Amino acid sequence: MHAVIMAGGKGIRLRPYTTRLPKPLVPIGDEFSILDIVLTQLAQAGFDRVTLAIGHLGELVRSYAGDGRRWGVDIDYHQQGSALGTMGPVVDLVDRLPEEFLVMNGDVLTDISFADLLGRHRESGAPLTVATYQRQVQVDFGVLSTQDGVVVDFVEKPKLDYRVSMGVYGLSRETLLPYTRGLPLGFDELVLDLLARGVPPREYAFNGYWLDIGRPDDYDRANAEFDLLKKTLLKGSPCASW
Template identity: 55%
Template sequence: MHAVILAGGKGTRLRPYTTCVPKPLVPIGDTYSILEIVLHQLRAHGFARVTLAVGHMGHLIRAFVGDGSRYGLNVDYTDEVTPLGTIGPVLNLLGSLPETFLIMNGDVLTNLDYGAFLKRHAQGSAPVTVATYRREIRSEFGVLDVDESGERIVAFREKPSVPFQVSMGVYAMTRETLRRYEPGQVLGFDTLMLDLLDSGELPGSDLFGGYWLDIGRPEDYDTANEQWSTMQHVLLPHMNLSAAD
């Protein structure tokens, strides 16, 4: 199984932590970087090959990860000279990828079984399967439903919550889905989703109920470090982590 990790962003929302290091290399709990956790997980879930799409401070990622042998993986790289969007860097790799493969952001902490997720996608018919997570927005105010005249209230809800599903930044992809696009073009996840929906090719949703944290902001990074002592054995159950870690 082959995974493509998107690790080329500048991490501007995570500053000042990303001033001197790329976001995938920021440490969690003074033990592992985000990227190391992901690489260990991928190996444990049956992956053998990983391609790192690097850009900003990519030389540091190359120096840190190397050929991936210390993680039990075969790691290679693709350089993003100019920003190509979420999916754009993958278009240059299609010739070297298997028919189904994993794409994921390099700033995700989750105990999702990446191998089982990819296999579920391969067994289905969706052009792409998105790992999704339940979230909800709670209103700070009482919400009024008003009739068409705008003069009469017909319903009232006190600080309601609206449930929805969000993308976890982890995607199982079928290679044929991307052949319609030209290598080198800018292609965001949003554009891909809208194109598929417009053509009637419905993407799949794989709802996950475990642990997931997208480390995009300083407060998310602080949360990850605060939770590390209790979550390290959940994220890396196959590792021999001591209490001192």
């Protein structure tokens, strides 16, 4: 089982934490980095190969992760020469990938079953499977509905429910073959293109723990919660009892 971890972004929204460290290497708790947790989880789930797509401060990621032997996985690397979006680097290395594989962002903390997601993707035959999560967004304003210049409805500070992408995907190699290597390709572009072609992605709905560490307040929350969540995030690993 093969996973591709996107670890090449500059982490601009997470500054100043990412001024000197790539985002996957920022520490969580006293003993771990985000990447350490993710690699431990993948190994526990039965993944034996991991490709790290690196860019900004990539040599630090390479020095930290090495060949992956301390997690029990084989790690190789893909160096991005320019910003190619989420899926562009995967297109570049498609010849090195199996028929179905996992793709995930390198800044995600979750207790999702990576193996089950990939297994469901294989069974479905879908071009892409997207892990989704229910998120509630608080609108801090009174919301008006108008028609022909007349207010016809009003809701004070409504809460809106959305299903959002978790940044974890099951992907088929064949899906990426039509795209040109070396050109940017975002996850959004891929989804819209698949919809336009009449081959929609599948959903893997998840309701456990998920945190996308994109901003300083997300990072602070991850550290505040980690002692309570360590056994959940690292279940089955000796690290969970440290």
